[in-house]
Amino acid sequence: MARGNPMPVPWGQGKDGMGMALLVVALGGNALLRAGERGTAAEQARHLDEVAPALAALVLGGHRLVLTHGNGPQVGNLLIQQEEAVRLVPPMPLDVCGAETQGLIGYLIQSRLWGALRAAGSDVPVVTVVTQVLVSETDPAFRNPTKPVGPFFSPERARGFMVERNWLMREDAGRGWRRIVPSPEPLRILELDAVRALVEAGAVVVCAGGGGVPVCERQGRLEGCEAVIDKDLASALLAADLGADRLVILTDVERVAIRYGRPDEERLDRVPVSRLRRFQAEGHFPPGSMGPKVEAACRFVERTGREAVIGHLDDAARAAEGVAGTVVVPEEE
Ligand SMILES: Nc1ncnc2c1ncn2[C@@H]1O[C@H](COP(=O)(O)OP(=O)(O)O)[C@@H](O)[C@H]1O
Numbered sequence: 205m206a207r208g209n210p211m212p213v214p215w216g217q218g219k220d221g222m223g224m225a226l227l228v229v230a231l232g233g234n235a236l237l238r239a240g241e242r243g244t245a246a247e248q249a250r251h252l253d254e255v256a257p258a259l260a261a262l263v264l265g266g267h268r269l270v271l272t273h274g275n276g277p278q279v280g281n282l283l284i285q286q287e288e289a290v291r292l293v294p295p296m297p298l299d300v301c302g303a304e305t306q307g308l309i310g311y312l313i314q315s316r317l318w319g320a321l322r323a324a325g326s327d328v329p330v331v332t333v334v335t336q337v338l339v340s341e342t343d344p345a346f347r348n349p350t351k352p353v354g355p356f357f358s359p360e361r362a363r364g365f366m367v368e369r370n371w372l373m374r375e376d377a378g379r380g381w382r383r384i385v386p387s388p389e390p391l392r393i394l395e396l397d398a399v400r401a402l403v404e405a406g407a408v409v410v411c412a413g414g415g416g417v418p419v420c421e422r423q424g425r426l427e428g429c430e431a432v433i434d435k436d437l438a439s440a441l442l443a444a445d446l447g448a449d450r451l452v453i454l455t456d457v458e459r460v461a462i463r464y465g466r467p468d469e470e471r472l473d474r475v476p477v478s479r480l481r482r483f484q485a486e487g488h489f490p491p492g493s494m495g496p497k498v499e500a501a502c503r504f505v506e507r508t509g510r511e512a513v514i515g516h517l518d519d520a521a522r523a524a525e526g527v528a529g530t531v532v533v534p535e536e537e
């Protein structure tokens with residue numbers, strides 16, 4: 205399967221002549237929303253204010269930074285807004301809602317990071333790129349929706365939505381019922397060259413938000429798809445195609461664990477990718493949560509021979525340096 209361009213030279217090895225490492229940092233849902241919150245703009249801005257100083261410190265420390273983010277809660281909320289307002293204004297399809305969330309969340313990140321950078325004495329610009337990601341219209345994911353979006357509902361309310369609104373819904377990791385939509389494989393980041401140019405010009409770039417807007421190519425034209433791409437898989441593709449020195453996936457656990465949640469749980473520190481693949485095959489990482497992060501980290505390390513880190517948002521700066529979180533490395537050390 206085509207997965208973008210040939211491997212570029214890593215940035216930290218001198219591509220830009222200054223040896224500045226390029227980090228692709230994927231912000232998990234917790235960077236924006238926490239359990240029990242409704243998803244107001246103020247809530248999301250407040251959480252971003254918590255992580256922005258660590259991101260600003262990375263820039264001040266001489267890193268080039270590309271940020272990605274999830275959009276599951278936000279895009280599901282927008283879908284509900286479309287349906288509720290249908291008598292007054294026309295509903296937008298899922299690809300357009302995805303693009304809307306890139307603007308919504310990108311704006312909030314730009315705004316909060318701008319403030320943190322200025323507070324730290326930096327005038328580095330932050331810019332959001334509405335990003336399209338090529339998917340295949342024959343991807344089997346279109347016939348088998350798996351990606352949870354929007355709010356969590358009780359089983360009773362979920363039953364109501366399934367009957368009255370024809371929603372497909374599923375229980376999500378013991379947290380409640382959520383609507384599900386197709387989630388195809390990301391094949392190519394269409395705005396890759398624009399992102400690279402902005403990074404080379406010195407900007408912090410927010411892109412591939414919500415995994416990117418899924419588009420298919422038909423007779424030389426792009427058409428949006430009714431789907432939501434996994435943001436961790438899109439981040440791995442972006443990071444590899446950009447030639448990033450490290451992929452950093454930030455979430456709400458300090459490290460990836462095997463036998464997660466059991467008394468004999470073991471948290472992984474530095475782990476060779478082949479060993480992590482063995483744990484993956486044994487079923488330690490569920491599809492709706494840690495599964496895509498582990499898959500994304502493995503793909504990046506296997507394609508590039510560089511490290512990927514999965515760690516806690518509160519450890520952003522140390523995880524980005526490869527000294528916190530689970531560090532996935534190419535070979536046995
Ligand atoms: N093996 C595991 N190791 C660590 N965390 C795991 C594991 N399996 C499942 N999880 C869960 O994965 C969650 C992170 O996934 P998710 O909520 O989808 O992240 P985010 O929204 O930050 O992208 C953690 O909160 C944790 O409960």
Ligand SMILES: NC(=O)OP(=O)(O)O
Binds near residue numbers: 414
């Ligand atoms: N698009 C996406 O993967 O969003 P979440 O991380 O919020 O599920």
